[in-house]
Each structure stands twice: as C-alpha cells, then as structure tokens.
Amino acid sequence: MLYQIILVIHSFMRWLVLGSLLTTLVSAYSGWLHPRSYRPSDQTLRVVATSIAHIQLLVGIYLYTISPIISYYWKFRPSFGEAIEFPFFSLIHISLMLIAVVVITVGSSTAKRLKNDQQKFKTTAIYFTIGLVSILMAIPWPFSPLVTRPWIRLF
Numbered sequence: 001m002l003y004q005i006i007l008v009i010h011s012f013m014r015w016l017v018l019g020s021l022l023t024t025l026v027s028a029y030s031g032w033l034h035p036r037s038y039r040p041s042d043q044t045l046r047v048v049a050t051s052i053a054h055i056q057l058l059v060g061i062y063l064y065t066i067s068p069i070i071s072y073y074w075k076f077r078p079s080f081g082e083a084i085e086f087p088f089f090s091l092i093h094i095s096l097m098l099i100a101v102v103v104i105t106v107g108s109s110t111a112k113r114l115k116n117d118q119q120k121f122k123t124t125a126i127y128f129t130i131g132l133v134s135i136l137m138a139i140p141w142p143f144s145p146l147v148t149r150p151w152i153r154l155f
C-alpha cells in the first residue's frame with residue numbers, strides 16, 4: 001500500500017520536475033539570448049526547480065528501498081535478455097537521474113555565485129539543459145523502446 005502511494009507520487013512528480021525545469025530554461029535562454037538583468041523571479045524559478053528535483057531524488061531513493069522490482073533484481077540478478085525492466089530501474093534509471101540532479105545542483109549553485117547577469121543566464125541554461133536531457137532519457141515513457149510506464153499513474 002505504502003509502495004503504491006509512493007509510486008503514484010514519484011510518477012506524478014515527474015511532471016513538476018519537467019515543468020519547473022522547462023520554465024527555468026525559458027527564463028535562462030531568453031535572458032541569455034536577449035540580454036536583460038537577472039531578476040528575483042529568475043532566481044526563484046531556478047531555486048524552485050532545483051528543490052523539486054531534490055525532493056524527487058529523495059522520493060526516488062525511498063522508492064528504491066521498497067520497490068519489489070529492485071529487491072528482485074538484487075536477489076536474482078536477472079540478465080538483460082530476460083527482462084530489461086529490472087536492470088533499467090536498478091541501474092540505468094538511478095544513474096542517469098543521479099547525474100541529472102547533480103548537474104542541476106552544480107549549475108544552480110554556480111549561477112548563484114556569479115556576479116555577471118549574462119553569465120548567470122548562460123550557466124543556468126547549459127547545466128539545466130544537460131540535466132533535462134538526462135532526465136528525459138531516463139523516464140520510462142509509454143513510447144520508450146526499453147521500459148514503458150503510464151503517462152499518469154492512478155491507484
């Protein structure tokens with residue numbers, strides 16, 4: 001039951017992660033390509049997106065500890081040929097998502113420290129783009145060739 005609830009939350013939070021990253025990227029690219037000053041709202045978007053990514057990371061780590069798919073993988077180590085679902089979530093999903101969150105965190109804290117507004121926009125744009133691409137690759141989309149999961153998970 002708890003597992004089901006956490007899975008629904010984790011599945012739904014992907015949309016918050018993607019939405020906040022995309023909004024921050026629109027602000028970062030617009031400020032970088034059409035130079036303007038770095039406003040408090042740009043900072044808020046960046047900090048909120050980073051925080052949502054951190055919360056999703058924590059939910060993901062918790063899900064990892066209770067998921068039957070993960071425990072089955074570490075117990076029996078099914079090979080790739082048997083069912084990609086197991087190594088996908090046990091290794092690929094977690095690795096790419098961890099890399100993404102680290103890149104987003106480093107980008108956000110670097111942008112915060114920079115004094116030049118154009119540098120702030122540019123740094124946010126580059127780091128967040130890399131993070132977003134990594135996340136998009138690691139999500140089990142309904143059209144994914146590896147593992148498919150629903151767009152929205154209901155109980």
Ligand code: HEM
Nearest residue numbers: 011014017056057060061063064067069089094097149153
């Ligand atoms: C930060 C960005 C992340 C996003 C956007 C994300 C997104 C997703 C999505 C959409 C699913 C499919 C949910 C469903 O079945 O409906 C999923 C499953 C899963 N995620 Fe993540 N995830 C992220 C990070 C992580 C991290 C860091 C971990 C582990 C440390 C993790 C562990 C898992 C596990 C174990 C499952 C499968 C659980 C199961 O079916 O038993 N996720 N994730």
